[in-house]
Amino acid sequence: MLPSALAGELDPDPTGRRPRRTARDWAVDVCCFLLALLLFLGITASLVPHPDVPGALVVVDVVLGALSCLAVWLRRRWPVGLAVAMIVVGFLSDTSVGAAVIALFTVAVHRPFRYVAWIGGADLALLPLYYWWRPESGVPFAGAVVFAALLTVSVVGWGMFVRSKRLLVLSLRDRAHRAETEARLRAEQAQRLAREEIAREMHDVLAHRLTLLSVHAGALEFRPDAPREEVARAAGVIRESAHEALQDLREIIGVLRTGGPHDAAGGRPQPxxxxxxxxxxxxxxxxxxxxxxxxxxxxxxxxxxxxxxxxxxxxxxxxxxxxxxxxxxxxxxxxxxxxxxxxxxxxxxxxxxxxxxxxxxxxxxxxxxxxxxxxxxxxxxxxxxxxxxxxxxxxxxxxx
The missing domain is CATH 3.30.565.10 (Histidine kinase-like ATPase, C-terminal domain)
Known part of the structure; x- marks a missing residue:
């Protein structure tokens, strides 16, 4: 089963809402229209001078064939509806065979297999009835049925091959996108863990130094009449602790600037x-x-x-x-x-x-x-x- 994201990119929107055609879409649609038109003109040229075909039927056939060629432009918006309509039109118009083939191919490319199975199966089941009603002159009945069946199976197989290839490309693209997303998340998580480690080191190291400052400063404030030697010793401890705290702070800032706890050059070894x-x-x-x-x-x-x-x-x-x-x-x-x-x-x-x-x-x-x-x-x-x-x-x- 197709993931919803891939299905939305591979299959047209069933409600008819579809993004604007790209340059590639226009090129493919023009080629499909020209192919249907070419088959229409070829079959019309052989159909008009046929003495056994009534003129009214020729007119109906040609009109339906021309409309079918124009309907090819709707194949992206309503692929299933067009293919079903071409089954009915195909019984009345030989000149619509090109549009019918393109509609069947479009369903095979843009819809899951269940749609292809129903429409392709209906085409195959109705082939004997079609050639019984409208036999080909100079062609045996069995030969015409077999040839049309092989053509139908080939079109369906080609369309499913194109669909599977596109699905593979989309799947690889989606997998690459997910891999990039996971790599980015892993990098962000590693950065977050590194910063948490830095924060712990900052607390452990700086808290030790700054507490010495606070304790000895508090002692000097609490005992202003302390002996001169004791005041000098406390001041020395305060000066040394402030120097060590400044050195530790420089190292931690250096780590933050280089992006990780192991990137800072010249840092002191961990205790x-x-x-x-x-x-x-x-x-x-x-x-x-x-x-x-x-x-x-x-x-x-x-x-x-x-x-x-x-x-x-x-x-x-x-x-x-x-x-x-x-x-x-x-x-x-x-x-x-x-x-x-x-x-x-x-x-x-x-x-x-x-x-x-x-x-x-x-x-x-x-x-x-x-x-x-x-x-x-x-x-x-x-x-x-x-x-x-x-x-x-x-x-x-x-x-x-």
Whole structure:
């Protein structure tokens, strides 16, 4: 069965509404009209001087033949109606044979097989009756029937061949269009996923740097009478964090300009689990009290994707602890072996009063949960019994 889109392009509209003819359509229609006219003139030339044909019948035959030639111009708008009408006209007019052949061919090209079967079958069934009523002089009855039947079958077969060829071309064109559409959708989806990845990286990286700025700026505001050395150290941390945040922002903008997370040249490598000690040291220099319980014997053996996810979870968890529980001692535990998975836990007690907390939206924990899920792991977070907060994640670590 034809798809509706292809059927609408291959078959004329049954209601008669049809787009304007193209130059090719005009050329084909002119050729069909000239062919019907040529057969009309040839048969008329042999029919008029025939002594056995009454003059009135010749006039009727010629008039119907001429009208049939003119009706060829309607074959695109009403192919089935024209073909059915030509079955009736063909009994009264020999000169309409050209128009009848073209009408049958048009139905075979522009209509499904059921129409061709009914009309072609009616033509074949009526052939013996036609040649019995109007026998050909000098031609045996059986020979005339067989010849006309072969001509009818040939016209139908040629029309169906043309239809199948056009259908194949339209199907290939439709398939190519769908392939282009799917490729465009895949490209758009890849671009969207890349931008989501960039957005996650922007949150994970910049939130860490900007939180340091906010915490130390808040501490300076909260304790204006702090010792000079402590103020200088906080100012240094603010300056270093601002520099790092600016560098990270430049890299992310560079990625956005080049179109993807893997196109930026000269970018810093993505962190892995081996960089966790550096992250903790950086947080300690910023004034956080962190207890690190690192029980992974060989961090380099952890798969890169798992290690990067664990690093981002630890980074975001430390950032949240610094924002919402400033001055509290944080415990970070990391355990795991190949086959058992990698477990990372960060806990902190209830927030103290050393510095005002930094407001947050909670989007970071949602992003971390998504990261863990994408790697096949899981992440849970919530308050503890003593009012503190805990983030616990498990990531798969398959055996090599």
């Amino acid at each position: 892995t689990l081996a960089a966790l000690d550096t992250l903790v040291a950086e947080c300690r220099e910023a004034g956080m009290e962190i207890t690190l319980d690192h029980r992974v014997a060989d961090p380099a053996a952890v798969p890169a994707s798992v290690g990067r996810t664990a690093y981002r979870i630890a980074q975001e968890a430390l950032t949240n602890a610094r924002k919402h529980a400033p001055g509290s001692a944080v415990t970070l535990r990391l355990t795991g072996t190949p086959g058992d998975g990698l477990t990372l836990t960060l806990t902190n007690p209830p927030p103290g009063t050393e510095a005002p907390p930094v407001p947050g939206s909670g989007q970071g924990l949602i992003g971390l949960t998504e990261r863990a899920t994408l790697t096949g792991g899981r992440l849970h977070h919530g308050t503890t019994a003593d009012g503190g907060f805990e983030v616990r994640s498990w990531l798969p670590w398959d055996q090599a």
